[in-house]
Amino acid sequence: MMGPETHLGFGSPPREKMESLVLSDVASDYRSAMSSSLSAVVDGCDPLLSLPSPLSTSAAASSSSSFVDPPSYADVVFSPLDSQNGAAPDRPSLRRDSSSPRSDRAAASEYAKITVSDPQKEQDAVNSLVPGGGTYVTYLITSRTRAGGAEFRVRRRFRDVVTLADRLAEAYRGYFIQPRPDKNVVESQVMQKHEFVEQRRSAIEKYLWRLSVHPVIGKSEELRAFLQAQGKLPLPTSTDVASRMLDGAVRLPKQLFGEGPAGYVTPQDAVQPAKGGRDLLRIFKELKQSVANDWGVAKPPVVEEDKEFLERKEKMQDLEQQLSMASQQAEVLVKAQQDIGETMGQLGLAFIKLTKFETEEAIYNSQRVRATDAKCLATAAVKASRLYRELNAQTVKHLDTLHEYLGLMLAVQGAFSDRASALLTVQTLMSDLTSLHTRIDKLEAASSKIFGGDRSRMRKVEELKETIRVTEDAKCCALREYERIKESYLLWLC
């Protein structure tokens, strides 16, 4: 009935081609089994069942037949990401995981280990205005220094982390600082409490670790205070934007009417950027300056001259763009892998149902044979689906680094803008000085025309000279700050 030339398949491959594949021996066995099975069908024996080993391994294990190196992957499969934290030097078996470059940095860090654990709910002492508020979560932070080896344990809440981040940003202007974990206000309401706390715990741990391996910040007092000071966090807290703006609005009229100290920038203020502060007038002035820089005819006396810096800045922007692209594509890739795993699983399921059906309804032996084949395929497909899922878990873990770097790029941008705003402050103050000198000259010229001098004008001149003195100081501070930032940048280059 089935002569050799009438075996119709869909593009049945010639024998030679099949020999050259990895599965060649098994393949030819299968084909001969197939053709012999057809003639043997009448006898009722089922060669597929009598050849379990080569066929089942080929069908079921074909996707894993050449898995080399199971050990190094098996270790890494589902180990949580934060176990790499500080544990990298302790786990030499993780040869090929991504923390190996970080372990070099870890060796240089001041802290041997930082762990965040044991989230607990605590009650606010003061009655909160927000209904349902008043409770918050604290985390136990355990750290050990590399030097003494002494272990410190403190309890901190997320608000403390925000404070730490803000103080560091102020104190270390111009440095690339790891961005802190998001507040995630929406997610904290929407997500399951337990999941959200876990997500936050892990994020805090990663953040603290990154800070500790930073060559400058790792040694900072702020970080030390956070990790070691018992009781309340001894850092000044940040105020929110609304109250700052309110304060600024209150001061503004005084500033505009030039009354004394409220009218100019003090040296200590000059060291901080204008944006986050309460000095609205200063914000306006700096804005005016930046517009003059862009559109004005005269070049400001101090400009960004470091060509290498400018080149680097451009490179950084380019890098950020490419990172963002790569990160996006990584997300698409992860989704595609997830989809293929899912569909493979559903295919397996469909064939399992088919197998069950055929086995139940089987009248002919050929049906049973077919059902067995389908079952092999189904089993293999379901296994493959599971493997795809594991692959994806790995992929997500490793490609996540792209996302982290993207977060770091934000810090880089922050550092650049710090530098730019410091420069702007210097430029603004210099413009101020110039205009102040001009006013003095005008007043003096006008008053010299009046016989005996103009008392009110002279008084004004005195005030202006005072202002100039303070502003000169401020300008020096600002200039120093700007130079400092430039130097810290150079530190970063190596």
Next chain:
Amino acid sequence: MISPQRSPPGSSSQSPRSPSAPPFLSVTVTDPVKLGNGVQAYISYRVITKTNLPEYQGPEKIVIRRYSDFVWLHDRLAEKYRGIFIPPLPEKSAVEKFRFSAEFIEMRRQALDIFINRIASHPQLKQSEDLRTFLQEDEETMERARSQETGIFKKKPADLIQIFKDVQSKVSDVVLGKEKPVEESNPEYEKLKHYIFELEDHLAEAQRQAYRLVKRHRELGQSLSDFGKAIKLLGACEGDSLGKVFADLGSKSELLSIKLQKEAHNLLMNFEEPLKDYVRAVQSIKATMVDRANAFRQQCELAETTKLKEINLDKLMLMRSEKAMEAEIEYKELKAESEEATRRFETIVKLMSEEMVRFQEQKTADLGLAFHEFAKGQAKLANEIADAWRSLVPKLDACSPSLCS
């Protein structure tokens, strides 16, 4: 009345001409070419027949045929060989845009090739005169033949619905007081009908998932390609050795993308298409079931009419009416028709049972091969992916100590 050609089952036509060489008939459908313009454009195929059978004009013959010619052949065979599962044809394409895509054309060509070869290897079908016409006549004759048959013999959707109702809604008919449709009360056949209907559902689901899997392969391939490009660009931002490694990673990614697209095509042609073919085959069986139901109904109706006529005739003969002569002739004619209808029905029943065995065995073989192709393709792909990434690891290891903080 069209009488089916019959030959003893299982015997292939022995050719007395060349007793030494076994008789063979092999057909290839190849070389699709787009002809015509605009709306009337169509694809033509080259059909090459190689044979040593005496009924054919020579050892080799090449003709040009189009899809509607295949449809003509299918319909003629379905008319003449009731009871035999006619090999299924690939579907007409519903979407205009898709009709001339390379993939669609290739899938159709493959399906047509299998179709014609199944006919050529079927013990009864291969002796069909229509097959010979199809394989040998020139294009004009073919066109004439095609335009004569304007689908009067086509299976009407109403018939398929009827058999569906037969299977599903016996109870409702009784409840509604309708006269129960005449049907067989063969429990084995009932089981078979039930099996075929459920089988179609399962197969359709499997084929759907298979098609989705093909799409997933394509999507993964595309995303790997995009990812590779992005990584290459990212590497360009970095320094020399790190940048080079990124470039390597990107290239490997793009390479794998190509392999995935190839595997997607392989999956489509060698796994999804066989499953689709299986679904079509089951639908062809359903069509035969319709034939069988019709034949049964005809047989019953004729038997009843004959019986009535017989009673009437006896009455007339008793009354010694002059109409008795006429009635007797009518009765004899009717009886012959009834016997013919019974013969036809019984032929269908017999053929069907043989065909079922054949069908099951062929499907096992076809599916076995399709599964094998699937496993092979996936294993090859997985090996290639593993090799590609593995080859990258030593380069990455070499680079990693140079990564400074």
